[in-house]
C-alpha cells in the first residue's frame with residue numbers, strides 16, 4: 001500500500017496559446033485568437049482544479065508550473081487571480097517553487113514585476129539561441145536584443161531563473177555554440193535547460209527538414225561541448241538536459257523525474273495521481289475551445305483517465321528516473337510504484353552486466369554509458 005505522505009505533489013497549469021507557432025514545436029500550442037477572454041480561461045482552470053481536491057486530501061503542494069504555449073502572454077491580473085485561486089484550493093508548502101514560462105518577445109520589467117507580486121518566484125525564459133540568424137530560422141518572434149532585454153528585466157525582478165536553449169540548430173557550428181553558452185552563463189541564470197533540437201513528427205520542420213542540420217557526429221560533439229562548458233562554469237548537469245547552480249535544481253521537474261504526483265489543468269494537460277486504489281493518469285482535452293466548453297458545462301476538462309497497471313509501472317518509473325544523473329535511491333522505486341524491488345531484479349542484473357546500470361543496490365542510476373543509450377535502457381523495463 002502507498003504511503004501518500006512520502007509522494008510529493010505538484011501542480012501543472014497549461015496555457016495553450018502563443019503569438020505564432022514555431023516550426024519545430026509540437027507542444028499543445030496555437031496562435032492566439034484575436035479576442036481572447038483570459039479571465040474566462042483562468043476561471044476554467046480553477047474550476048477544473050476542483051476535480052482534484054478530494055484526491056489531493058491534505059497533501060501540501062511542493063511546486064507549481066505555469067507552462068505552455070506562452071503563459072507570459074497573460075496579464076499580471078490574470079496570473080494573480082490564478083495563483084490566488086490555487087492557494088485558496090490547496091495548501092502550498094512554505095517554500096513552494098512557482099515557475100512561469102516566458103517568451104522573451106512578450107515580457108518587460110513591469111510585467112515581470114506584476115508576475116512576482118502575483119506569487120511567481122521563478123521564471124523560465126525561452127531564449128533558444130543568442131544568434132539572430134538562427135532565431136530567424138527557428139521562426140522565433142524575438143531578436144537577440146529582445147532576449148538580452150528580457151534577461152536584464154528578469155535579473156532585476158527574480159533571483160531564480162532558467163534559460164531554455166537549443167543546440168544542433170540549422171547552420172550551427174561548435175564555435176557558434178561556445179559563444180552562445182558563454183552568453184548564457186554570463187546572464188546569471190541559476191538554471192539552464194539545453195535541448196538538442198528534435199525534428200518532431202507533424203511539425204513544419206518535419207515537412208521541410210532544414211538542409212543544413214549538423215550531422216550525427218557534430219551533434220554528439222556539441223552535446224559534449226555543452227556538458228563540459230557548463231560544468232566549467234559551475235552548472236552541474238543533474239538531468240539529461242538540465243544544468244543547475246548549487247541548490248537551484250528545478251523542484252518541479254525533479255518531481256516528474258522521481259515519479260511524483262502532479263495535478264493538472266488546462267487544454268491538453270496531463271496529471272498523475274496516486275491514491276489508496278492505485279496510480280492514475282488523467283488527460284485534459286487538447287483543443288482550447290472544446291476544453292473551455294466542457295469545463296463550463298460539466299465542470300471538468302477530462303478527456304481520458306486510466307490506471308497505470310502494476311506491469312506498466314517499472315517502465316514508466318525508469319522513463320523518468322534514469323534521466324537523472326545521480327539516479328534515485330532504490331527505495332523510491334518501491335515507494336512510488338507500490339512494487340517490490342524484486343520485480344525488476346532480473347532486468348537490473350542484466351543491465352549491470354552490460355555496464356549500463358550502476359551496480360550499487362541502494363541506487364537506481366544509469367552509468368555514463370547508459371545515459372548514451374538511454375532509450376534502450378528504458379525499454380529493457382517494458
Ligand SMILES: C[S@@+](CC[C@H](N)C(=O)[O-])C[C@H]1O[C@@H](n2cnc3c(N)ncnc32)[C@H](O)[C@@H]1O
Pocket residue numbers: 018024025026027067068069070101102103104125126127128164165166195196197198199200
Ligand atoms: C513551452 S516551450 C517554452 C516557453 C515559450 N513557449 C517559448 O518558446 O519561449 C518549452 C521549451 O522546449 C524546447 N523545445 C520545444 N520544441 C523543441 C524541439 N523540437 N526540440 C528541442 N527542444 C524543443 C524549447 O527550448 C522551449 O523553450
Ligand code: SF4
Pocket residue numbers: 017018020021022025026027029068069070103126
Ligand atoms: S513559443 Fe514556445 S510553445 Fe509556442 S510555438 Fe514556440 S516553442 Fe512552442
